[in-house]
Amino acid sequence: MATESLITDPALVSVLQSAAQARQQSLAILDLLEEYHARNAQEESLEDQLALSKQQKILNAHLAQLRGLNRNAIMGVRSTKQATAEARQEIDSLHLQLQNLYYEQRHLRGEITGCENYEHKYTQLPMIPTEDFLAQHPEHTSSSDHDLTIARIQDELAARQALDEQRKLLQAKKDGLVKETNAKKEELAKLDADIEKWIGGQESVRKTFEAREAKIAEAKEKEAAEREREG
Template sequence: MADRAVSEDIAIEHLRELVSPAFLDNDTTAMHIRASALVARLKALNRNANAATRAHKQATAEARHEMDQTHLGLQNLLYEKRHLEREIDKCRQFASIYQDVPLYSLDEFKQLAPLEARGDDVLNNPHQLMLNRLSFELAERQRSELLKQSKSKLATMDSVKSQIDILMKAAADIQKRVDELVPPIPPSNRNTPIPG
C-alpha cells in the first residue's frame, strides 16, 4: 500500500515536470509518449488500488459476517443461560410436600432401614439418600397403618366375641328359666297330637 502511494507520487511528480517551463523546449512527441506512459502507469495503479479496496471490503464484510454470527451465537447462549438459571431458581423455590414430611432422623434411618437402602453408595449420594429415606418412611407408615388396622380388627373381634359370650350366657339363663317354669313333657306323650 505504501509502495503504491510512493509510485503514484513519483508518477504525478514526473507529469508535473512535463508541464513545467523547463520542458517547454523538448520534443512534444517524446513528451506526449512519456506523458501517455505516466498516465497509463497512474491508471494501472488506480486499478490496483480499486482491486485492493474491493478485496479489503470483501474481507471486512466476511469478517463482519463471521463476527455477527459469533455475536448471535453468544446472544443465543446467554438467552439459554438466563432461561436455565430461571428454571433452576424455580426448581430451588419449589416447595414440595416432602420438605414438610416428618422423617426418621438420619441416625434412626441408618439403624432401622434395610442394608440395601443405607449402603455407602447411597449415603454418599444426597439425592438417592433422600429418595431412600422417603421410601423407608412410606413403608414404615404403611406397616404402622396395617398394625393399627389389625389391632382395631382384633379389638372389634374381641368385642363381638364377648357380646356373643354374653348372649350365650343370657340364652342359657333363659333356657334354664323356661325349663323351671315349663314342666318337661314325658317321653311317651311326645308323639301324640296336642288336642286343639
C-alpha cells in the same frame, strides 16, 4: 509527508508512489515545453520531437500503471467493504448468539434458583431423624446426602406400607367382629321375641287360671251362704 506517513497499506503506498512518478514526469514534460518556448523555436526539431515523444511515452506508462493500481485499489476497497460487511454480519450473528446464551443462562439460573427454593414434599414427611436412621441402617453411613435421602424416603415408604397392612388386617378383624356382633344381636332379638311370646302365653294361662280360681271361690261362697240359711 504527514499524509504519506499515515498510509501504511502496501497497495495504497504503491498508488501514491506511481502518482508521484507520473507527477514528476508531467513536470518534466512541462519543463521541456517551457524550454522550447524559451528558445522561441518556430518549429520543433526532430530531436525535440523525439525527446518529447519519449517523455510522453514514459508519462503514458506511468499513467497506465497508475490507472491499473487505481483499479486494483478500487477492487481492493470493494473487496474490503464486502469482507467488512461479512465480518460485521458474523459479529452481529455472534452478538445475537451471545445475547441468546445470556438470556438462556439467566433463564436456567432462575430455574435452578426455583428448584433450590422449591418446597419438596419429602421435607414435610414425618421421617425419623437421620441419626436414628443411621443407627438402624449403618450401611448408609458413607452414602451421599442424595442417596441417604432416597434411602430414608424408601424406609418411610416401607414403614407406611407395613402400617397400612396392619391397618387392613385390623380393619378385616373389625369387620369380622362387627359381622359376628350383628349376628349375635339378631339371634338375641329372635330370642327376645320368643321370650316375649312365651311370656305372653304364660300371661294368658295365668289369667285363665285366675278366672277359674275366682269362679271356684265364688261357688264356694255361694255354697257356704246356702248352708248358713239352711242351718
